[in-house]
Amino acid sequence: MTVNTLAEIEGLIRDQDDWRSRCINLIASENVMSARARAAAGSDFAHRYAEGHPGERYYRGTGYIDRIEEQLTADLKRLFACDRCEVRPISGTNANEAVFSRFVNPGDLVMVNSTPGGGHISHHRMGSLGKFTRNIIDFPLSPDGYHIDVEKSVFLIEKTRPKLIVLGKSLFLFPEPVRELAEVCRQTRTLIIYDGAHVLGLIAGKRFQQPLAEGAFLVTGSTHKTFFGSQRGVILSSMDEDSWRRIDRGAFPGSSSNHHLHTLAQMAICTREMIEFAERYSGDVIRNAKALAAALDRRGFDVQGKEHGFTESHQVAVNVGSHGGGEQVSRRLEANDIILNMNMLPHEPLSRHDHPDGIRIGVQEMTRFGMAEPEMERIAELIHECLRGGNGLKEEVHRFRGAYQQLHYCFDSLR
Ligand code: DSN
Numbered sequence: 001m002t003v004n005t006l007a008e009i010e011g012l013i014r015d016q017d018d019w020r021s022r023c024i025n026l027i028a029s030e031n032v033m034s035a036r037a038r039a040a041a042g043s044d045f046a047h048r049y050a051e052g053h054p055g056e057r058y059y060r061g062t063g064y065i066d067r068i069e070e071q072l073t074a075d076l077k078r079l080f081a082c083d084r085c086e087v088r089p090i091s092g093t094n095a096n097e098a099v100f101s102r103f104v105n106p107g108d109l110v111m112v113n114s115t116p117g118g119g120h121i122s123h124h125r126m127g128s129l130g131k132f133t134r135n136i137i138d139f140p141l142s143p144d145g146y147h148i149d150v151e152k153s154v155f156l157i158e159k160t161r162p163k164l165i166v167l168g169k170s171l172f173l174f175p176e177p178v179r180e181l182a183e184v185c186r187q188t189r190t191l192i193i194y195d196g197a198h199v200l201g202l203i204a205g206k207r208f209q210q211p212l213a214e215g216a217f218l219v220t221g222s223t224h225k226t227f228f229g230s231q232r233g234v235i236l237s238s239m240d241e242d243s244w245r246r247i248d249r250g251a252f253p254g255s256s257s258n259h260h261l262h263t264l265a266q267m268a269i270c271t272r273e274m275i276e277f278a279e280r281y282s283g284d285v286i287r288n289a290k291a292l293a294a295a296l297d298r299r300g301f302d303v304q305g306k307e308h309g310f311t312e313s314h315q316v317a318v319n320v321g322s323h324g325g326g327e328q329v330s331r332r333l334e335a336n337d338i339i340l341n342m343n344m345l346p347h348e349p350l351s352r353h354d355h356p357d358g359i360r361i362g363v364q365e366m367t368r369f370g371m372a373e374p375e376m377e378r379i380a381e382l383i384h385e386c387l388r389g390g391n392g393l394k395e396e397v398h399r400f401r402g403a404y405q406q407l408h409y410c411f412d413s414l415r
Helices: 006-022 035-042 063-079 092-103 150-160 178-188 200-204 241-254 261-298 326-334 364-368 373-387 394-402
Strands: 084-086 110-112 136-138 164-167 191-195 218-222 233-237 315-319 341-343 358-362
Touching (some): 063 233, 063 261, 092 191, 092 241, 110 150, 164 178, 178 191, 326 373
Parallel strands (some): 191 218, 341 358
Antiparallel strands (some): 084 233, 218 233
16 A cells, blocks of 8 residues: 655654554564663754764764663673673674674584574575585484474584584573583584574573573574663673684674664663663563463463473464464454464474464563463463454454553663
């Protein structure tokens, strides 16, 4: 549908704000920012450039962002207990690109999680990693598909001696075997890259594994899934000076020029919120994910990972093949203003990427709006009703969501 006038564009922006505030938002890669963080998007920083490092910029007029960037970097080092932090990537994929571009040469072998096994597109041949090498192999998985098979992986790493392994993924229910693979990787001089995009806030809250302490060379991540925002990327490490110089050049000028100063300012605010609230928030998120998984299981859904307690993260995965598959189910739910995404599950061939069996559910946003275990029960009930053919649930969804409009785990009320 064509949008003809400026007023129509502005109307669509308002419609989006209004609509998603009435939806049950369950996309595992999204979160919402506090009003204080959102306000920074409209600041003068949105117009400015600041290539380089604080105090050594290629532009003048950067005094204020220099102070913010320095403080943000210091805050993140403290939060993640590391010596080095790169905040200039403008997304998680951009952060991965900064790393791959400096540590992967043509022909280098890299081991990753497969796409059906949950691996992110930037780890694959068609994504960022594929620009630097085509020699990419998958981790062997345990029979349930949600865990890396450590024994087989150790054997494969010893035999093939990859340059890098990339742990961390987009369908991310359980911790990765960082500690278990650290020793063999030391022996084979294989670097462990941990993509923590989905679980960054849970790591910050110390409710998930601590990849750097467990032996990862570096952690990349986006900052807006279980972290509070803004939509950016980050690289964290305690690596040596020489290696870090490569990351530094990878971030700029390798994979970005200007690094979007308004969202950097927002991230500085969100990081302060994380420092204060991450521990409580991430505990609540994981409890809610487990509660939602159990509630769906009780209603007869094929919730994945059952033998391991369903999930240890913000995500729940459900095989809805018997309900018509993930594509159809996500559309039916969207028609009732329950928003989530279809997702491949580990047993599926790549050819089913646009009609997979699975759906992936994330509870991090609704948790931030104050929902707890009883509300997870109600969400399970609404999903169940909808998939049993119930339509016209929108009103009930809006009524339910209407009671959860205030954002928690932030300083908005102290303004
Ligand atoms: N593809 C996104 C996700 O939804 O997991 C991450 O970039």
